[in-house]
Amino acid sequence: MPSFDYQALNTSGKTVKGTQIADSAYSLRASLRAQGLTPVSVSEVQMAHQQASAWWQASFWRSYLPLKELVLLTRQLATLLEGGLPLAQVLSILSAQAESKRLGRLLTHVHGQVQEGQSLANAFRSAPYRLPDDVVAMIGAGEESGNLTVVMARLADAIELREQVSGQMKGAMFYPILMLTLSLAIVVFLLTVVVPKVVVMFTHMKQSLPPLTQGLIAVSDWLANWWFALLLLLLVAFGVFKWLLKRDAFRLRWHRLLLRLPLFGKLLTESNTARWARTLSVLLNSGVPAVEALRISAQVLSLLPQRLAVDNMAVQVREGVPLYRALAESKVFPSLVRYLVESGEASGRLPDMLGRVAHHYEVSTQALSASLVKLIEPVLILVMGGVVLLIVMAILLPIFAMNQLVG
Numbered sequence: 001m002p003s004f005d006y007q008a009l010n011t012s013g014k015t016v017k018g019t020q021i022a023d024s025a026y027s028l029r030a031s032l033r034a035q036g037l038t039p040v041s042v043s044e045v046q047m048a049h050q051q052a053s054a055w056w057q058a059s060f061w062r063s064y065l066p067l068k069e070l071v072l073l074t075r076q077l078a079t080l081l082e083g084g085l086p087l088a089q090v091l092s093i094l095s096a097q098a099e100s101k102r103l104g105r106l107l108t109h110v111h112g113q114v115q116e117g118q119s120l121a122n123a124f125r126s127a128p129y130r131l132p133d134d135v136v137a138m139i140g141a142g143e144e145s146g147n148l149t150v151v152m153a154r155l156a157d158a159i160e161l162r163e164q165v166s167g168q169m170k171g172a173m174f175y176p177i178l179m180l181t182l183s184l185a186i187v188v189f190l191l192t193v194v195v196p197k198v199v200v201m202f203t204h205m206k207q208s209l210p211p212l213t214q215g216l217i218a219v220s221d222w223l224a225n226w227w228f229a230l231l232l233l234l235l236v237a238f239g240v241f242k243w244l245l246k247r248d249a250f251r252l253r254w255h256r257l258l259l260r261l262p263l264f265g266k267l268l269t270e271s272n273t274a275r276w277a278r279t280l281s282v283l284l285n286s287g288v289p290a291v292e293a294l295r296i297s298a299q300v301l302s303l304l305p306q307r308l309a310v311d312n313m314a315v316q317v318r319e320g321v322p323l324y325r326a327l328a329e330s331k332v333f334p335s336l337v338r339y340l341v342e343s344g345e346a347s348g349r350l351p352d353m354l355g356r357v358a359h360h361y362e363v364s365t366q367a368l369s370a371s372l373v374k375l376i377e378p379v380l381i382l383v384m385g386g387v388v389l390l391i392v393m394a395i396l397l398p399i400f401a402m403n404q405l406v407g
Contacts, residue, residue, distance in 0.1 A: 004028050008037040015040075019108050020095060035096060065129040067163045069103050074135075074159050078152040087148075088114055102129060119143055134279055134300040135159070141288045141296055154282040161278065165271075165362050172369045176376045183384035188223070190391050195220040198395050209398055216394035248304065255304045259332075263375070267368045268303060273333055274361035275300050276310065281354035291318045306332045323350070336360070 004025060008016050016037060022028035025042045032039045065073070073094075080090040091111035098104030106127045113123035121140030124131050135155065142151030199217055209217070223230070244250040259265040279300045283293035294314035301307040309330035316326040324342035327333055337357055344353030 004042050006032065006042045007040045008032050009040060010038075011036055018096065018098070018104050020092075020111075063129060065102070065106065065131055067159070067166060069100065070131065070135070071156070071159050071163050072099070073103065073107075074152060074156040078149070078156040081149040081152055087120065105129075120148070132300070134296060137296040137299055138279070138283060141283060141292060142286060145287050147286050147288075151282070151286040151288075154286055158278050158282050161358075161362065162275065165274070165365065168366055169271075169369050172366075172373045176373055176380060179377070179380050180384075183380065183387075187384070187387055187391070190388070191216075191220045191223050192227075195391070195395070196224060210394070212390070212394045213398050216391060252304045252308075259303065259305065263368070263372055267365065267372060269306075269332075269334065270361045270368065271365045272301050272303050272306055273337060274358045274365055276306070277337070277354045277361065278358035281351045281358060284351040284354070290323070303332075309333075334361075 029039045095107035106129050110123040142148040280297040298307050298310035309332045313326040327338045340353045344350035
């Protein structure tokens with residue numbers, strides 16, 4: 001069906017704009033009036049624009065839907081589905097009342113795909129903005145099991161918790177990142193602006209300069225003349241690193257190295273464990289079979305060693321091995337997880353125990369991130385203070401020498 005751009009007035013006289021799929025412009029006008037809107041203009045989206053949109057949807061460069069908008073989307077879907085409304089009607093309502101153009105565009109696409117017979121999960125997979133793979137997989141599992149409403153409600157809760165933890169960690173890291181950025185800016189300013197002006201005075205001196213000063217002048221000259229080469233080198237190095245991360249062998253070695261780092265490795269392990277346990281708990285509570293739940297929950301893990309371990313656990317569980325034993329053999333999750341899972345399997349309350357695991361490590365992750373920030377701040381101050389001290393000493397040493405000659 002074609003898409004139409006429309007402009008209408010609401011009951012308050014405010015202009016409402018959007019894009020919606022409809023059989024015709026006439027049916028869209030009727031739909032807008034039924035929603036209490038007065039149509040002002042309705043125009044069909046041109047085919048070239050639709051083709052460009054389709055190309056963008058298939059493109060690798062699709063951006064992810066921001067986490068805050070994903071929380072809003074899942075919560076609204078869950079609320080309306082719990083109200084007993086049909087899925088197509090829910091999508092139509094949400095696309096007409098979307099709070100942002102990005103969300104409106106995504107919902108319009110999903111609504112059109114569902115009306116054409118596509119599943120909700122497949123509609124999200126081809127949407128203009130990407131959703132996390134584990135979220136799409138959980139929606140698909142909910143559709144296949146017939147528990148979409150239950151899955152969406154639990155998924156909304158899980159994503160809200162994920163957004164809270166993510167926001168707290170970003171807030172904790174904001175100050176160290178700001179401090180590092182300002183410190184680097186100060187050092188670059190000193191080397192490219194202050195040092196060259198001071199060096200002019202040193203050129204009239206007939207005595208040799210201290211090695212520290214000579215080194216500072218060399219660094220300043222190189223940075224002033226070759227800054228673009230340094231920038232290009234950094235960009236190339238970043239591109240090569242990103243390309244290597246797409247190769248499983250390199251990514252596996254890199255992730256194993258990260259896991260061996262003191263404190264930071266523990267933070268990564270526990271944050272991934274919390275996210276995995278929360279996802280697995282939601283899936284099992286929604287009636288998804290254990291093997292399928294393990295396969296889907298593996299997608300939420302950003303660390304390849306843990307993801308491979310969960311995939312292997314799914315194979316073992318399919319063969320009849322208890323989950324706690326498969327966990328113990330994986331050796332990539334904290335030992336506490338194994339004991340709580342064993343207790344949950346024995347008592348028949350595995351989803352609840354996984355929820356406790358998730359809560360425990362979410363709290364632990366917040367405490368660890370706070371500790372990491374407290375450790376990083378003095379280290380940054382000492383390092384950047386030392387760099388600035390070296391620059392100041394390199395400038396002052398020749399001046400002291402000149403004063404001694406004069407004296």
